[in-house]
Structure formats: C-alpha cells, structure tokens
Amino acid sequence: MKDEIYYGRIKYLSFVLLDFLLLLTSNYLAFQVYIFQYKPENEYTLNKHIFVVIIMAVIDFFITAVFNTLERVLRRRKKKELYEGIKHVGYSYITLAVILFLFRKSTDYSRLTITLAYLIYFVLFIGVHIIWKYILKKFIQKPARKTVLLMTMDGFLNEGIQRLQEQDFDVRYIYLLKNSKADIVEGIPVIKKWERAASAICWDLIDRVYIYGLDHKMVPQYMINACREMGLKFNLVDFTYRIINIKTIGHDDPGFGILSTLEEKRDIPFSIRRVYWITETEAEFHRGYHAHKLNCQLLFCPYGVIDLILDDGTTRNTVTLDRPDKGLLLMPGIWREMVWKKSGSVLCVLASGYYDPKEYIRNYDEFLEYSRKYRAGSDKVNLNKSS
C-alpha cells in the first residue's frame, strides 16, 4: 500500500475517499429503505445506526490497509475489480458481524439494514470505481510521447535508454536486475523492487514495459501477473548478441596466470542452469549448425581461438573468441557455427536452460522460417511462466 500511495498520491487517495463516501451513501440509502418499509413498529433509530456506521468506517480503512484491496485499482480489469470488490465488502461484512456478535446485543442494531447497506455498497464499489477510473484517465493529461518502463541490467542500461529514445519513447522508470546503488540514471528514477515497478506502471499510467537484453525468465511471476492484470504486454528491444568484457585479474608475475570471473545476474542477464565445455577439437573443425528457441547463453574461450559465425536470418557476422576476458552473450533465435582456429581450443558455455533437444532448431530452412516469424513479432512477448 505504501507503494500505491507513493506513486499514486492524489489519485490513490481519491479512491480511498470515494470508498468512504460510498459506504456512507449506502448506509443512508439502506436506512431510508428500512424506515420506509418498517416505520410503524420501528424501534431502530438513526442514533443507533450511526454507531454501527462508525464501526463500519473503521473496518473499511482497516480492510483496505491490511488486504490492499485498492491495489492497482486505476488499471485493474473488470474481473479483478469484481474479485477485489467481493473481497473488500465480504471481509468488511464478516469483520463487522464478528464485532457486533462479540460486543453488542442483537437488539441494538438491525441486521437487515447492515446487510442491505453492504449490498448497496458492493454495487456502488464496482460501478463507481469503473466510472471514477474512466474520469481520472480522461482528465489526466496524456504525455506527447509514449511512456516506458525499461527492464535491463547495469551493463546494457545506457544502450537500452538510447535505443528507446531513438524510437521516440519517453523512458520514465528503469528496473535494473541486481541493480547498482544509483537511484537515478540520466535523470530517470531507478526502481529496485518488482512491487514498486508494478505500482509505478499503474499510477503513472505507463504505456509500455520494455525488456532489453534480459532472459524473459528473469521477470518474476509476480510482475507477469501484475502486467497481465493491467492489460500490458512485455515488449522487447531487439537484442541478439553482444561481446562482453569478463572481469579478469592478472598478476605482476605473468607466470602466475590470470583469473577470470562471471557472476550470475550481475554480469550475465540470466540464471545459470547448465554449464558445458568442449575440448580436444582439432583445428578447422566446424560444430554447431543450429539455433536455440529458448536458451540464452554466454560463450567464452579460456584457451585457444574459436570463430563463431552468427546468423540472425538476414545477416551473418563472425565473432572471434580468443581471450579469456572476452565473452559472447547469445540470445535465442540465432543460428551459429563454431570454427576451431587452433587445435585444442576450449569452448565453455553457460546456459539459461537444461538440455532439451526439442528446443534446438537444426534445420536451416526451418530456422529461416522460425526467424522470420520471431522477428516479425519480436517486439512483443506474452510471458506466461505458468504454462
């Protein structure tokens, strides 16, 4: 809830106030109906009812705070609105029933009025929320450019911002995987928790969420659900492969050797599920001839020289791995061939997925077809982890 207030401020508080007004309105209406219906024998007075209304108001704030029933209220879909409405009114009703049962005699309040008040409240909660949302969105001035939350990692940040700005997007927030300590980068606030990112998207009415250079699997289910609830898909900025510098520590005495290190999520934008290496290959041997549908990989050659011929379906480039401090980050959908330039060169691979032969494309025509489809829809991914 703190995040909702932080990012929503006035907008969020307007829903809290609206809620309170709806509760009062529904009580007023319920009491009028009761009086109209049972006036002659009525012993239940407005004074008695007001006492119950005060308890109801306290419960209302309590339920809102504890169960966060106004979470992402500005952008949630109708189904979620209904679910949260049932939760909010249902929990309030049960809490009130327990309190009245414990502390008051049943004759001191009208069960009928209270039940009726909550029924009216529920209808108003759903209906007025939808109308209020519409009014807020209509009158919030839309920025001229599409607004974006960018998810990436430290090493690709500036590049990611630049790519989005080139496409005339207004990058409003950054989410960094295992982020640096910076709170602001190039004047853009850095968000450090997924919950906060979801709140920012909701309350600042962010138009799009872009992923740059990250394995999709790094986006947690929480964020996928939140975005789905807000009707937002994840967009990808085209990212096929990159040469990265691997941190390497040498010694004054060259004979001592050098030590290279890679850290998951800090240097590599995926979780490492598999490590393999290829040794004892003769010079001029070719391996590979395939692409991966899902696997993200980091390849490096700690000893020797290996050429990687990379093909994205339209262009071919060769990258040479010839130093232990040089890594090739390879995202899915790239055809590769490896050429051993020196006998015994060692190829090491860190992969984001377990071995699965079905995830390989080993036929070049099939790859071209896959690549064509993949690139055509590559700016939008519908992440669905649970499936």
Ligand code: T46
């Ligand atoms: C890649 C390049 C750089 C397994 O059983 N488990 C494994 O984890 C791997 C990687 C391979 N295998 C079996 C499958 C084949 O029967 O090992 C045999 C040789 O594999 P493959 O022909 O795919 O080897 P390369 O050198 O063509 O490709 C390998 C990796 O498979 C591939 O992911 O990107 O290295």
